Amino acid sequence: MSAGSISRRYATALIELADDKKLLDKVGQELAEFHALLLENAELRDLLENPSVAVRDKQSVVRELASRGSFSTIATHALIVMIDNQRLDALEDIIREYTHAVDAKKGVLRVVAVASVALNKTHVMKIRYVLQNLTGKTIEIDTREDPDLIAGIRLHVGSLVIDGSIQSQLRNLKHELLTAN
Known part of the structure; x- marks a missing residue:
């Protein structure tokens, strides 16, 4: 499956969940904040991309950061799923697809x-x-x-x-x- 179609699938699923809870803007903003944090913090990025770090440890770090940022359950769970599926590297593309789809919807x-x-x-x-x-x-x-x-x-x-x-x-x-x- 191509990277673009994967990003679209994640974005579509996120929009369905966020729209049901009236959190379209909040989820998009939270994902963008997490992405900015990854760009700013090389140590965090290296930890989350390191294959020798256990998935549950990565999940724990993401949950802690999401909790500190008061992220919605939807954004937090999406980041956890991306870690589980080794798709965190697609976050920027997912955010772009999400933003385009939300803009079109609005x-x-x-x-x-x-x-x-x-x-x-x-x-x-x-x-x-x-x-x-x-x-x-x-x-x-x-x-x-x-x-x-x-x-x-x-x-x-x-x-x-x-x-x-x-x-x-x-x-x-x-x-x-x-x-x-």
């Missing part, structure tokens, strides 16, 4: 808006308004700066990129000039 579309300078609230509101009218979805915008764009904006909407930057226009012009001869 009608949320996440957009990354990249501009050469920081976008003000008015620009963000206009982008949100246009995209909400086009898609009929709730728009969540993450803004970033990239001085290389010179001017304009690049929107990343899922796998779609809408590039209205000067950098892109110059690149297209260069291509047209080079292919004109």
